[in-house]
Amino acid sequence: MDGQHVRKQLLHVDIHIDKNEPRKGILNLLSRLRPHWKSQDIQMKTFTEGITNQLIGCYMGSLQESGCVLVRLYGRMTELYVNRDREVEMFQVFHAHGCGPEIYCSFENGICYEFVQGTVLDDELLRQPSIYRLIAAEMGRIHSILPKCGPPVEPLLWTKMSHFLTLVQSDIDNSPAEQQCTKSSETLQDIPSFETLSAEMESLKRHLSHINSPTVLCHNDLLTKNIIYNHKEGVVKFIDYEYADYNYQAFDIGNHFNEFAGVTDVNYSLYPSRELQRDWLTAYLESYKHGTGREVTVTEAEVTQLYIQVCKFSLASNFFWGLWAILQSRYSSIDFDFQRYAMARLNYYFEKKEEYFGLTISQLTCSTFEGKL
Incomplete structure (x- = not known):
């Protein structure tokens, strides 16, 4: 269907x-x-x-x-x-x-x-192999849902990110009096300039557009609290589709991995290890291949290739939600330090950018990939 x-x-x-x-x-x-x-x-x-x-x-x-x-x-x-x-x-x-x-x-x-019956996941459950393999399989199942007949679907990422950036520019152009409504102890000067953000988005687009990540139906916001675990039935379901749309496969996965770091107190030491990622990606590829009618055998080379793509697109995820949090710091009435969240996301983007942009298949042959686990 x-x-x-x-x-x-x-x-x-x-x-x-x-x-x-x-x-x-x-x-x-x-x-x-x-x-x-x-x-x-x-x-x-x-x-x-x-x-x-x-x-x-x-x-x-x-x-x-x-x-x-x-x-x-x-x-x-x-x-x-x-x-x-x-x-x-x-x-x-x-x-x-x-x-x-x-x-x-x-x-x-x-x-x-x-209402979806079950338990909202917590950070501990997210790391349990029996749970994260269910999440990987469910994402693979969703990613295999075909779009309606018609012209090829375009990934959401660049259109949405450009829209966010336009709103950020408008926000920066607002009066200083309006800017005082941000709910943060940090100053607006901590946020990179619009020129810096704009240049970074173009850099991301140049680099990632050449990566052959399929455009699939994505959730695009798979943080812990958007996953419901039904212990009785042994299934997980994803909720909240504000950002769901067709997007890059590797973005949806990289975005989920970023969410291991949490929301209220972002801590990237909780980012999944390579070993966890490799196991997760194997379960995902088995499900995705099954859903798209292909042979479900997953090779080490396929896992390595997807791992590299996910690392690179995780940069786009951090940048995307950094822009989002800048906007939320302006408009939201919810008691949350959005500016602090924006800085955590953007700082990790800049920290990992060079490393992830430089990842290649030749660097991560099966033997060296396993050796670094």
């Missing part, structure tokens, strides 16, 4: 929910989605892990019972850099292929969708 057969008109409810006092608006919404629910018996739980939007679970009885509805209130000004129509489309594509929850409706400042 390809993407063109799964889209349907989504219910839109013409209400706006007050993020400061959401219960009244949510009850109004639920009267349409769950008319058999009695308002006095509806329970709500606010999830606090996210740093972009507000997420509230609504349920009768227990949160883990079927029928729970998640209500997501979009973060302030996120419409500047998130394509909400595309997000809905991606929700429907992922769900149609058994890879994600059902989306129930949209409303003026958010969406409602199915």
Whole structure:
């Protein structure tokens, strides 16, 4: 099944929910989605892990019972850099292929969708071989979903990154009075100049565009809290598709590896070892090859080649989210030090740029690759 057969008109409810006092608006919404629910018996739980939007679970009885509805209130000004129509489309594509929850409706400042049963991953679970192999296999499965018939799809990366950079330039051009609203103890001078950022993006594009990484359906934001583990069924599911779209295969993987470093306190010493990466990539390639109808045998050379591509595209991931965090420091009302996060991402980008740009197949033959594990 390809993407063109799964889209349907989504219910839109013409209400706006007050993020400061959401219960009244949510009850109004639920009267349409769950008319058999009695308002006095509806329970709500606010999830606090996210740093972009507000997420509230609504349920009768227990949160883990079927029928729970998640209500997501979009973060302030996120419409500047998130394509909400595309997000809905991606929700429907992922769900149609058994890879994600059902989306129930949209409303003026958010969406409602199915609660995915299971446990949000933590950093320890992320490193367990039995878990990370499930994640690798699920990503391989998603990456093998074919696009709709038509012209070849283009990777999202450069268009989105250029858009972010344009918004950053606009942000820099704002008045100093406006710039005082950043929620950070660091000064704006810590952020590289627009000219530096622009030059780096062009450098990335020149280098990475020559790498033969396939364009596939990607999640593009696979941090720990976007992975749900269902221990009972032995499966993982990915949630939240704000950035899901067709993109470079190696970007999605490199982006996930970067997320091993965490969000609140970014620590790149937690970046996965080469040994873990190699095992992860083997499980991924087995799944991806199976999903695309190829022989599932995975060679050392294939793992090495993908490892190099992932290292290089992990640079683009750090740069991408560095730009994103600069924008969030301007617009978000969520209590999070976005500027500190931006600097952690960008500093690691500059730290690893020369090393990763220089990686070649000849450097990492099977024997030397194994010798460095």
